[in-house]
Amino acid sequence: MKVGTAETTTVDAAGMRAQNSSLLLNMIWREQQLSRAEIARRTELSPSTVSAIVADLEHSGLVRNIGAGVSRGGRRPTLIGFCDDAFSIIGVEMGATHVTVVLTDLRGRVRAHRHTPHAVREDPRGTLQKVKELVQECLDAERVPRRSVLGMGVAVPSPVHPSTPGKLSPLIVPAWRDYDVQDSLKSAFHLPVLVDNDANLGALSERYWGAGVGGEDLTYIKLGTGIGAGFIIHGDVYRGSGGTAGEISHIAVDPAGQQCVCGLRGCLVTLIGTVPLVERARELMGQKGRRAPTVRELVEGARAGEPAARQVIDSLGHYLGIAVAGLLNLLNPAIVVLGGEISSVGDLLLDPLRASVRKRALSTSMAETRIVTSALGDRAIAVGAATLVLQAALRDRSLFPLQHVRKTA
Template sequence: MRVGTAETVDAAGMRAQNSSLLLNMIWRERQISRAEIARRTELSPSTVSAIVADLEHSGLVRNIGAGVSRGGRRPTLIGFCDDAYSIVGVELGATHVTAILTDLRGRVRVHRHAPQAVRDDPKSTLQKVKELVQECLEAERVPKRSVLGMGVAVPSPVHPSAPGKLSPLIVPAWRDYDVQEWLKSAFGMPVLVDNDANLGALSECYWGAGVGGEDLAYIKLATGIGCGFIIHGDVYRGSGGTAGEIGHIAVDSSGPQCVCGLRGCLVTLIGSVPLVERARELMGTKGRRAPTVRELVEGARAGEQAARQVIDSLGHYLGIAVAGLLNLLNPAIVVLGGEISSVGDLLLDPLRTSVRKRALSTSMAETRIVTSALGDKAIAVGAATLVLQAALRNRSLFPLQHVGRTA
């Protein structure tokens, strides 16, 4: 490569890097002046003005009026346009599909949810995703060209070399399917895929318990049990994408056989299926249908002894895994998500007791254990946030020209 060409490439790369830097800053601050941007970034005022003009042309930022004077002319403030583009977020649960449409601030504008045999029926599941996403787009009359991309949360580890492929060990029915490629082909937009617990953690990092910037762990309590980590503001996935698979920590060597091949995994004891089955046995209703997780939650809140006993057991076994987590990573916050976590202190109290018996006192003292306040859309919002995070870090992921929301 000739020297002149190399210098041109380097200059283009620097402009792209600075554009992403400013976009992040304006998004984070919500409103800020050009002068303040120049001061913080140490870029020249002319460079800042040129980049801001480009971002204005793309519809990502706009002038929002004069700010407060600090002794001179009142500065013109630049604001981020939260509604410049839409993002699709999809959650594939073991037994349901959720699709949402958000703005660039994580606010949910449309929500669709349907029961679905995700683990066992990939073909129908993907068709259901297509149907629900299309409903979201039509509800807001959003053309696909105004959608930044789609994030998808899946109930499986995701290997970085094949992000669309689910683990055949965990969900064998999906062996021949590539979620990313299928949805890219169906919608003609960028698609990013990650593990559901990882995206629950990302959602908490941006919009929930972790907005203060602390490292956190998010534990999803559902049909499966998974954990996502945020370390220094980023999801930690491990070398092969399996970091956080606490559901497959063996906590009882004589326990039931797990689908992963191990025995006594945490998920075999506190996944939603064994939980409601245990509740049925304790309630003396064997032979009749097991209660739903929602009924178990309502029973525990109402003081039903069997339901409380099941929740206590959940807290005990989960505490074994959480204690190890605190000793190994010592996150500032552990967030519990999933419908069962809505019982609040009825779960947190036995969990904390179990942790105290097993974790180093210094680890326990530095960690808050809380339940999520983000509700049942948390993981789908995390999926949309995955796309938002990628675009804020790489300005080129936004379309070159803003096309608006109308067809």
């Protein structure tokens, strides 16, 4: 009985040390610099406990002394700062038609970036090979050894079930049925690999580095081949019980519309996904028999005042507004952020979208929500993938490699 009690006490003590270590790490990361005394005051931990944890974090290269702070009537305190460059993180976005890879530090700053068009939906083997090549190019460009990489986050154009995070939905991307993204990349790089839906990671990127840094609940909508939404609720991504929260591509907005690949009819994506948008633009421009314009050409045409391009963007705003109005009535987020290349038209999309929402959303919901376009650019989701790894490590100190010791001059 005594032995069991001693073992339980030891386990509890170890768990408490790990919890306190993660608590301090998060605090120093968030504030960027703090004194030991201030840490002790905020956490109500003893000075000796704080000093022991800080010493461990220093040994791991995650924090360092950065000089003296301002005196409040005694000796000037020594400030502890977070080392943003202690490790690197790889972020991968596998879009439906492209692959983007970034290498970031622990503050979300991009150190290296690679992007290439690729038929991700149809070519799983080639996609995984392309990801491996671009990841290695980023590592080589910055001369980053694998031991200095915290992990890899991967954004995929599919719902991700929590029990099988490496498997993409065969309903959405049937060509990926026999592939496991997580296993493939773990085997190739021998690193922790975390996988999530691309819109979820767009939302996470906005939460840490964009419109949601103030802590407000937000919805991120990715406009592309598919239409996905990611939700930040109480500061974290809401994924639903099976990982399919946010699949607004398949909201039925036209019961008499064409059949969707999911088997339903009149889904939002059949009206405002990239393919129907550019096809509609081609029809309106009288270019039957010619290739459809690219999204970039559609954006440029709308900015230049091309009537057909403007009409397509207006239609996009109208139909998207139907979905956004429903989201506002259900979730009432503080912010709705639009991402994806076509969102770069700005007010040309926001104006018809807001008008459509006003016709359908409760006035109180509309009054409390800002609808904006993302300012994070085309790397946002890849950076969000890297942020997924950062978030996990800040919450669990043990995910940082123990053997890493920061070199001092």
